[in-house]
Amino acid sequence: MSLLKITTFPDTILRLKAEDITDIDQELIDLINSMYDTLYEYEGLGLAAPQISVSKKLFVIDTKKYYEDGEKLLLINPEIVEKEGSEKLEEGCLSVPDIHCEVKRAIKILFRGYNLDGKLIEREAEGLLARVIQHEFDHLNGILFIDRISTINKHKIAKDLKKLKEKG
Numbered sequence: 001m002s003l004l005k006i007t008t009f010p011d012t013i014l015r016l017k018a019e020d021i022t023d024i025d026q027e028l029i030d031l032i033n034s035m036y037d038t039l040y041e042y043e044g045l046g047l048a049a050p051q052i053s054v055s056k057k058l059f060v061i062d063t064k065k066y067y068e069d070g071e072k073l074l075l076i077n078p079e080i081v082e083k084e085g086s087e088k089l090e091e092g093c094l095s096v097p098d099i100h101c102e103v104k105r106a107i108k109i110l111f112r113g114y115n116l117d118g119k120l121i122e123r124e125a126e127g128l129l130a131r132v133i134q135h136e137f138d139h140l141n142g143i144l145f146i147d148r149i150s151t152i153n154k155h156k157i158a159k160d161l162k163k164l165k166e167k168g
């Protein structure tokens with residue numbers, strides 16, 4: 001098992017647009033395994049490569065650990081093709097420790113991306129899985145959940161963010 005260091009706000013790597021992955025090689029497979037180890041260690045639902053300072057289009061998700069109808073999912077070069085509906089729910093992020101806030105997201109999405117075999121998958125997701133995919137997908141575009149919260153909530157968390165900034 002190998003654990004990776006999680007990059008936290010306000011590190012600028014979290015703000016970069018991640019690059020396409022061109023090769024699925026052993027190095028990438030090792031990285032993915034370490035990302036899963038790290039995800040489980042820190043009890044997250046998802047982890048995107050920029051969160052471990054690798055600016056590449058890749059994320060791992062596992063909602064199965066906490067929810068009976070959950071799922072384990074890994075996506076390379078993902079895209080969100082369609083979004084439907086919207087709902088506000090509380091979110092957190094391993095890269096923005098100790099802050100939780102309501103974020104508006106689509107309820108249902110159509111997404112695609114490559115799996116470890118290099119096969120393109122396209123399918124729908126809804127509810128929690130759709131939310132986690134949207135959250136992780138944002139990381140690949142340099143967007144954090146705190147960018148998507150209401151002005152009132154931004155004021156509420158301003159102090160905590162300042163603390164993180166001073167620490168970082």
Ligand SMILES: [Zn+2]
Nearest residue numbers: 092093094095
């Ligand atoms: Zn996150």
